[in-house]
Amino acid sequence: GDSVTQMEGPVTLSEEAFLTINCTYTATGYPSLFWYVQYPGEGLQLLLKATKADDKGSNKGFEATYRKETTSFHLEKGSVQVSDSAVYFCALSAGSRAAGNKLTFGGGTRVLVKP
Amino acid sequence: DSGVTQTPKHLITATGQRVTLRCSPRSGDLSVYWYQQSLDQGLQFLIHYYNGEERAKGNILERFSAQQFPDLHSELNLSSLELGDSALYFCASSVATGQPYEQYFGPGTRLTVT
Numbered sequence: 540g541d542s543v544t545q546m547e548g549p550v551t552l553s554e555e556a557f558l559t560i561n562c563t564y565t566a567t568g569y570p571s572l573f574w575y576v577q578y579p580g581e582g583l584q585l586l587l588k589a590t591k592a593d594d595k596g597s598n599k600g601f602e603a604t605y606r607k608e609t610t611s612f613h614l615e616k617g618s619v620q621v622s623d624s625a626v627y628f629c630a631l632s633a634g635s636r637a638a639g640n641k642l643t644f645g646g647g648t649r650v651l652v653k654p
Numbered sequence: 655d656s657g658v659t660q661t662p663k664h665l666i667t668a669t670g671q672r673v674t675l676r677c678s679p680r681s682g683d684l685s686v687y688w689y690q691q692s693l694d695q696g697l698q699f700l701i702h703y704y705n706g707e708e709r710a711k712g713n714i715l716e717r718f719s720a721q722q723f724p725d726l727h728s729e730l731n732l733s734s735l736e737l738g739d740s741a742l743y744f745c746a747s748s749v750a751t752g753q754p755y756e757q758y759f760g761p762g763t764r765l766t767v768t
Binding site for chain 2: 575581582583584585588628640641642643644645646647
């Protein structure tokens with residue numbers, strides 16, 4: 540079945556540091572890929588997405604590129620802020636009628652940015 | 655604010671009891687999804703409804719059931735509760751199904767079984 544693997548945290552960074560969170564996936568067909576963010580005590584918010592190979596999703600300074608050859612969708616941000624402290628989830632959706640468009644999530648990576 | 659509402663926010667109950675979690679999707683969204691987030695299992699898909707019909711089931715226990723009503727709100731019923739059912743339960747909605755439409759998540763219901 541489909542699966543998502545992302546690096547375990549916690550990741551602790553200083554403000555203005557570069558952030559990378561690795562994500563790799565296993566899926567049949569051509570899934571769509573997502574990054575969601577969960578701030579303390581809140582639900583998940585969609586951060587960015589990519590629906591086909593070589594697409595780059597971007598939002599709020601975060602970027603991720605859909606790499607079919609390496610089955611990866613790594614999240615990057617050039618200069619993090621304290622407000623970026625959260626748990627980040629990589630997810631995929633097969634988008635097929637049979638799969639019902641469910642999201643399959645990675646285990647989440649907690650990021651802590653210190654001032 | 656995603657536009658998806660869930661009630662109640664917190665629920666504390668005893669083993670063996672039954673509870674109902676409620677979700678109202680964003681205006682215009684026809685699909686509702688339920689997910690469970692626990693420390694040991696992570697985020698897992700439970701079930702998907704589209705316009706009142708069940709479309710897909712994930713790792714949902716037989717003690718759990720769901721439905722989507724004509725006004726498109728959904729309820730997740732959990733019965734014969736066990737300690738291991740303690741988790742955050744999220745509802746998400748999207749416009750339709752069959753394509754990778756974005757899913758918008760509610761704030762969740764935290765269930766504690768004592």
